[in-house]
Each structure stands twice: as C-alpha cells, then as structure tokens.
Amino acid sequence: MSLISLEDVTVAYDNKINILEKFNLNVEKGKLISLLGPSGCGKTTTLRLIAGFLEAKAGKFTFKDKNYTNIPVYRRNFGFVFQNYALFPHLNVFENVAFGLKQRKVPKSEIRKRVPEMLELVDLNGFEDRFVTELSGGQRQRVAIARALVINPDLLLFDEPLSNLDANLRIAMRVEIRRIQQELGITSIYVSHDQEECFSISDEVAIMNKGVIEQLDSPSVIYKYPKTEFVARFIGFTNFIDFEVESSENGKLLLNSNHSKFRALKTNDVKVNKSYKGVIRPESIKMKSYIENEKQSENSIKGSIKISTFLGGLHQYVVNTELGEITVNSDREPPYDAGENVILSLPEDKLVLVEKG
C-alpha cells in the first residue's frame, strides 16, 4: 500500500478550468519523487493540494491509509519548502526554526536543544541570532529546510526550492537536499521545471503535461526509454521519425519507414501495423563518410550534411535523409563538410518507439 495516494482528484482555480482532472498519483514510503513539467502542467497545483493549501473539487487524498481530503493544513504535519523561502522576516533564525515546535507546545528546553541540532544538519550552526534579511539566498533556503524538518514531518514538500539560486549553488544545494532526505529517510515530493535537477536527486520522476502524468519511472528509465512523444521532447530527444510496426517477436521489432526496414528493441507496449514515432538522441547515432558500393549494414541510412554547428567538444549536424532531417552529434576531426554524403546508423537499442503526441 502506498503512503500517499491521490484518487481521481479534480482541482480548479476559481471554479473555472480544471487544472487537474481525475488525477491519480501514488508514492511509496521513503522515496523522493519529482514532479517535472513545463509551467502550467499542474505540478505545483498537485503539490499544493497535497500540502492542503488547495481544496479538491472532487476525488480523494489518502495518507497512511487515512482520508486526508478534508484535514486542514495545520493538522497535516507536512513540511513545506517554498520557492521564495517564505521565512518570517520579523523573526531571527532561531525563532523561524522554532516556530513549528512552539505551535506543537514543545517544552522550551527541548526547543533549545532541537533547533541547534537542526541548524547543524543544514550546516548553519551559530546563525541562531541572525535575522533572515542578513542571510544569503542559499543560507535562507537552508533555514527554510531546517524549519520544515524540525517538526519531524511525515512528508516533505519542495516547491521549486532552488530556482532563485545561482547555478553553482543550485548544484551544491540539490546534493545537500538529497543527503538530508536520505539521512532522515523522509518521504518527499519535489516540484521543479529543471530536468537535470529532478533526475539527479529523485528515486522516481513523474513527467507532467496538461494536468496528466505522462510517465512515472526512475530517472534512468525515463532518460533511455520515454513512453510518449511529449516526454521524449521534454527530456531532450531531437529526432522524431515516423515508423510503422511490421512485426514484433521476442522483444524485437521490425519497423518500416518510407520503404526502409529498421530494427528496434521493444521497450514500450506497441501494436503491430500501428504507426509510432521513433525517437533517438543525436549522440546515439553513429555517422561515417559514404563510400560508393560499400555494403550497408542494418539500421543505416544514407544522407547528406545540411548544416553544421560547433558545440565545443563536438559538432552537431543536421543531415538530410529519406526519413527527413536527422540531428547527429559527432566529434570526428576534421569535421564533416556541408553537402558531404554520409551514412547514419541508428543502434537498435537506442531507437525507442513512442506514442504519437
């Protein structure tokens, strides 16, 4: 049984358009799961619904087998970390962290013990008397995390917690967040629009689009085997080729596109005689110069270089083929010239079929 379960939840702002409709999500205990998607996809709405800041129009939210749908925010015991930190500007660091404990009527002597412990966990010992306005962005977010953690929350919710920090600090902080989350084994839900951030810290990532989870898997599975065209595009696949499935045997697919035959591994549930998008990353395609009368290996196609762009360590080429334009990365020196004829080969384990979006 999952720790968190949202069943057929519908949410609308001001009773207008439904942001979420019949939305479902299950989260296992101890996991860090990310909700990732473009703005307006409903990820923050989902998080705020779980936190209790929003009410569902329909549906049920179950936590630890109890119906939480109508339990108010302040009785949920969930820690929430805000994008803009939301630290209390009129209180110092100690009072900010102690706020939740005071609401729980924890004795003063214990507050004086637990607050410094928590500040030590986020590497801010000695900052008790500072005011929030005297802290840097990174320090503020650490205080916010300490404040959310000190109450021993049953669940930790992050709403784009790093998007106001500069790039270097973001990387350092996400390592920190992952360390703390694993150290305490606390179930967490993390919302972000930054793919790298989500992939680096999550056990599982849910890619959302228009109020629907398109795919929920471990980061490595999503990275290699997207299920839908939207997911593939969102996580950086650039080549989308139309294929029809001719046959499917022993986990291997025979594909047809514009009278060329290709092979691919069956990673998703695909049906014979239906057409799909074949997606492949530019760095997965192998490219070599075309030599007249050479026997072509399987899964390869002839093309000519159309555009070449320098990307630092390598070049990115747009290649004209019978299947349309295909983007390929190559580090060959010297680089290919525009107009040069090449052979592209698409490794069968890198070519993934996804539902057309």
Added chain:
Amino acid sequence: MNKKYFYLLLLPCFLFLLIFMVIPILVTTLSSFYLDGRITLEGYRSFLTDHYFLNILFRTLRISLLTTTICIILGFPVAYYVSKLNVKLKFIFIAAAVFPLLISPVVRSFSWMAILGREGIFNTLLKKIGIINEPIQFLYTELAIVIGLVHLFLPLMIIALIGVMENIDYDLVKAAQSLGASRFTSFIKIVFPLSVPGLVVGSVLVFVGSLTAYTTPQLLGGSRRVMSTLLYQQSLTLNNWYTASIIATIMIVATFIIIGIMNKIAQKLNPKG
C-alpha cells in the same frame, strides 16, 4: 547631476516650512515661557494645577486614544480583507474608503447632529422599536465626539494598513499554517506583527488628527471642550494669547510623546520593522 548640489532639491520645501512652520512654532513655544518681561514656568504651573484645564487635557487624550483604538479595531479586518482582493476589487474598496474624505468635516458633523440629536434619527428609531421611552443624550457628549472622529479618521487608518498589508507575502501565512499554526494563530503571529509599521503610521495620523481636530468636537461636543476648542476660546474669544501659547506647546509636546511611544511599541512588536 553633481552629488554635491543634490541637497538643493530640498531647498524650496525647506524654506517654505522654515518660514511658515518652524519659526511660528518656535515663536509660539518660546512665548509660553515669557511673561511680564521675564522668563518663567509660571504659566505651566498654573495650567497643570488648574482642574478645569487638566480635565480638558485628559478628556482630549482620552478621546484621541479611544478614537485610535476603535479605528484599529474597525480598520484592521477591513484592511486585511481588502489587501487580499484582486487589483480591480481593491481599487473599488479603496475608493469607497477614501470617499468620505471628500466630504467636509463641517457637513459630516452636521449630519451626525441630525442623527444623534434628541429628536434625531437614532433616538426616533429607538423609541419606535420601544427600547427607550425618553430620548437618550447622545449629542454633546464625549461619545458623540468619538463617533464623529472615528468617522473622520477611519479611512486614514485603513489606507495606512492596506499599504503595508498588501505587501505581506501570503506564502508566509501558508508557511505558518504548514508548521501547525491555525488561521487565527498565523494571523496573530505573522500578519499582525508585519502590519505594525502601517499600524503605527495609521495610529499616529489618527491620534494626532483627533488631538488637533477642531470642527468635530466644536459641533458635536457642545460645552465639552477639548484642547483645540479651548485654544480657540483662549486666543480669539478671551484674547489670552499667553495661555493659548501654553496650550499649543502642550499639544506639540503631547504629539511628540505619542509618536515616541508608538515607535517604542512598534520596535517591541516587530524588531525588524
């Protein structure tokens, strides 16, 4: 622009205030220490030992304090509500709050006389319902002055509070609730202390306004004088400019003391404010 001459921007306003405010105040204040060709505190001694004068001083302070308190109690919930509205509704509400300021205090006081008088709307209504047999004396009481002043100054309190409250990040309230604070507790612990700067500005405006208001207490207070009406009587009716300058000085000092106390309270409630 050359930084050296930046202060010149202040000059016109500074000169205006110097000539028409600072110097007259200094002259008034200094003349209160000067009687029959010598410097003396005699005037203050006789004012502060005279029961009639002291009564008026305390009545004025009492009325101002009560007016300020009522304005806070009435204004706070309104300001909180309005500060959370969308831009369009907020504009309508603020316009509604400001609207009474367009009516002269004289007209407003006459309206209150029509409402609060012996044969006024209020007494007639109470008699109709049968709650009272004889009309109650509302007009020419301290209560009438307070009602008039609250009506006069409530908009200032509301506007001062909205100005501060609309800048409170509502995520702070959500954060407090996620940490276990109920709606009420999060209001008391978060919204209230963060509203203190507005509360202080509003309170100073209302208090000083009430302390110096002339028309309203003159028309609604009847024989119940306050400092400003006393000042008028001493200077223009009795031609006693010496006592008038003492009253003026006491009012100035009282104003500064009040502002000082308000700031102290503000620092206590909101050390970062």
